[in-house]
Amino acid sequence: MNQALIAGALSALLAVPAYAQKAYGPGASDTEIKLGQSTPLSGPASAFGAGAGRAVVGYFEMLNAKGGINGRKINFTQLDNAYSAPKAVEQSRKLIEDVGILAEVGTIGTAPNVAIQKYLNAKQVPQLFITAGGRRFNDPWTIPLYPDFETEGRVVAKYILTAKPDARIGVLYQNDDYGKDYLKGLRAGLGPKAELIVAQASYELADPTIDSQIVQLKAAGVDTLIEQSSSKAAAQSIRKVYELGWKPLHVIGGSTASVETILKPAGLEASKRLVTTQFLKQPGDPAWANDEEVKAYKEFLKAYAPSANPDDYSVLVAYMNVHAVELALRKCGDDLTRENLMKQATSLNGERLPMMLPGVAISTRPGDYTPFRTLRIATFDGESWSLTGAPLSAD
Template sequence: MKIPALVVISTLFLGGSAAVVGAAEKKYGPGVTDTEIKIGQTVPYSGPASAFSSYGRVMTGYFQMLNEKGGINGRKVNLISLDNGFSPPKAIEQTRKLVESDEVLAEVGTVGTVPNIAVQKYLNQNKVPHIFISAGGRRFNDPQNFPWTVPFYPPFEMEGATFGQFIAKKLPNAKIAVLYQNDDYGKDYLTGFKRGLGTGAAKIVAEATYEISYPTVDSEVIQLKTSGADTLVYFTTPKFAAQAIKKANELNWKPAQFLASPVNSVQGVLTPAGLDNVQGAYTTQFTKQAGDPAWAQDPEVVDYIAFMKKWAPNDSPNDFIALSGYVNAQAIALGLKRCGDNLTRENLLTQATTFNKERVGMLLPGIELTNTKENYAPYRTLRMAVFEKTSWKLLEE
């Protein structure tokens, strides 16, 4: 059968148009090619908050694992993880390098209130996604003023309120002392705590603050003990929580203890402080615990322990800081996967702010990730836990 030339020519032109349309469907921002997605972050591998370094190592290992399996939508993920020393000037310097020299698509998963505050304005002014950051301060969930910043850690005020409500209900006559960092991190926790505590009989009888530059908080713990408090709340970073726990024990002060989740790491905080000194302490949780026998046969826990053994062998699966890196890395990967071939900065922001009841490995049953363009915070609930022997045990709701 002879096909008219006009039909052949039309088909060729249509085929060419289809190819052009197909090619046009791929939209790339900086750091993206057909084979690579380049993203960056800064982590305190050194300095006063170096206990958070396991977080960065685990995240790096997670993307190495994904790349071994083929990457995300056929692209390898190049995560550039730089040391910020928990210093604002260093954080700014390293972030500028990531954006202006390395030309990353986004800054993802940067850990800590101090470094994230330092770079928030710069990244928003330059419309660079500053997403899935491991910080729960109120200023990071502000879509109107900082639309390019998306938090991933549970809001500090929500966690503080959870502690307050628990004490008001379970320890209604508590005399409370609070040790907190003198910045947005500590103040947001304290604001939520006071709101959750309400106007019942439980009262705050003493507060003590410290600066991140302090060598120790020994004098602050002594000050709090003299108040006669029988309950001590730590809204601190890991180094200072470990110091304070040890000092309280040296003073033979045995208050009921409440540790904010960033300082509940068995390896990074409790072991250095002495496990005998934290028996019966309370914290909040949103993840399963690898060291809890109740989860020993859980498939997600089994997978996590195997991952740690291969990809982060020098870090402990029982370290909550390491675990938070694992959970966060999964969320970042999910956000990138949702972008498909539209890997622009604008679309990544859209995908990162429209999670709807998403689950990632190691979240507790009932904990889901949901956010909107009006409320970026993905967590809505937390669980209370108590420390027994060598691990945290969930309390009945």
């Protein structure tokens, strides 16, 4: 045989392993990928965790029924953290040290994610696509998949400057990163017009009621109430504003815009004319009744998570989240190391996931994991949310 041909053949053979070689980190093998999550299946945020948790489990069951990801089945472990910071740390330790997962995915809420962030980063375990929007979630091993609250505040500011440029703004916010990041973004978005904020009131997560704060803001002559509250406080404020006969332009955070878990308990009549930000299609909105993605979403829940309410906002967010987890894992190919998973998850460019609203996409890049930069404004008509205007960028 010609020496040149032999040399060429040998070179080709030697080159193959460089491209075909498999690499595995903890929790990954030829046959499976171990993932884990702690979520509030009980406790004060169980309204968010139970349905969303079932949707995540169902999604991985569906993927496994179709052959898994790149031929590997997902071995998924879900533990209850009761929305308690110490419990969340305990469950993360169990997932890492006992179960041996590749990554913790989709953990819900600011408080649990803050609690586990230091531990997971120290262990160099991906804290992947979490459902929390604080600016602090930009560590080397922590990636959010939710509009960060500072971005949301900036978008709301843009909306107010157009919809009510002479507003007398009162702000109600939770006294932690969840509320403070939003307020920071709101002030930054208002810029020189930040003087429109004439009053602000905070509350602690453990406070039994926020009635006094609502009364205080009304007494300050506020005609535009902007709030970043968690579930119980948001429902209370909507109800209290209604009972007082107060009719401000009332903007609530996107994370508390669930018709099922927030607005119905507060009262649908009391919720009329609320304004919020959105980035996902609302399954209960008649405008999307014949949308193929909405149909697929409902069919998935019917088959794999029948106890989950398709109109529950937390379920919808979880559905988007696991699509992103699947996307990042598929991009990893046969290099299933924690380092490569982070590389793929932080190199998304204009990706549109199922159920995202028109004009909304996610992009991440090394050093800045902020996934969403554009949101939509929606108004509640007493039955469902309706989009208002064009997409608004926080930039």
